[in-house]
Amino acid sequence: MKRYLLLIIGTSILSIFYIQSTHGQDAHFSQFYATPLAINPALAGVHTGSYRIGTVYREQWRSALESPFKTTNFSGDLKLDLGLGSKSNEDYIGVGFSFFGDRVNGFDFNTTAINLTVAYHKTINAKKKSFLGLGAQLGVMQRSISYEDLFFQDQFNSLDGYTLNTSEVLPENNYAVPDFSVGLNYSSSPSKSLSYNIGVAMYHFNQPNVSFYKNSTIPDPALEKENNLYSRMVFNTSLSLKLSELFAISPRLLILSQGDHTELSLGNDFRIEFYERDYMAIHFGAWLRIVDDTSGISPESFIPMIGLDYKNFLFGVSYDIGLQDAFDSRLGLSSFEFSVTYRGNYDNDSGYCPTF
DSSP: OHHHHHHHHHHOOOOOOHHTTTTOOOOOOOOOOGGGGGGGGGTTTTTSSEEEEEEEEEEEEEOOSSSOOOEEEEEEEEOOHHHHHHHHOOEEEEEEEEEEEEEEETTTTTEEEEEEOOOOOOOTTTTTTEEEEEEEEEEEEEOHHHHHGOOGGGBBOOOSSBBBOOOOOOOOOEEEEEEEEEEEEEEEEEEOOOOEEEEEEETTTTBBBOOOOOTTTOOOOOOOOOOOOEEEEEEEEEEEESSSSSEEEEEEEEEEEEEEEEEEEEEEEEEEETTTTTTEEEEEEEEEEEEEEEEEEEEEEEEEEEEEEEEEEEEEEEEEHHHHHHTTSSSSOOOOEEEEEETTTTTTOOOOOOOO
């Protein structure tokens, strides 16, 4: 037990050094553990049960914006036993799909992504249920923007508003690009009271061109028609440890690096089981998000969380408390999230898997 606790502590210390030399982030969720396919393609199929379906809804900065940002993720993955019939070889395949939608109100800037994921999990130690998984994700990313709510300088009537026509020649406001991601993950459940995993992934492996002007025929040599999306590097590790029949802990660590930004999320989830027959448990915990951007390294959010585990369902609620805004005496940029996960043919006695 001490070895695994030291592993998490040591990884956390190393991550503090890591965050000083890397950068980045995409649109993301605080309940990242409820969006496994958005963390690592190699997590497809890494769960107890035969399949898993989940959704997360995030509403961001309601206290500061008239129309808050809204982000949704829906995903499902299936574990397929290869049926090799060997006690020393329990290889399996994980397949999954995911839908991601991010909307910035005001001018309706929308990002939508649909992804298909496949992962192969090779048996490392069948007795300890240790697997090394390699996953790949193929998807399509679509972006659109509404010009109806955009105004330009030449539209100002010099009196009371932007009522004139604009001479701006605007590109098509809707496009789609292919998107590729890969990941590697090691998972192990050496006992019914312990399971853990550690993985790395690269999203936007092909660095797609996300410029609205890429197909434009506007003859302006100063116009940049290429704006490649930075690849997003992800490091994740988690551990679930039952300290007694009714009590368990789940420390987790996530590092996102993309472009000139880095984000580290570190926290712990406590789980208390109440009924074994109907299987009901409550989760609660807290997370700290640290960012490294153009302003330097600083704590960005404190995130309390509470959840309910009932039979095959898992519910979670979290609330981001913006620390930077509190220190600067500005409007608090807080966010709310709600998640639901359903695990098909779930067997709680097979081991405590870190899925929440």
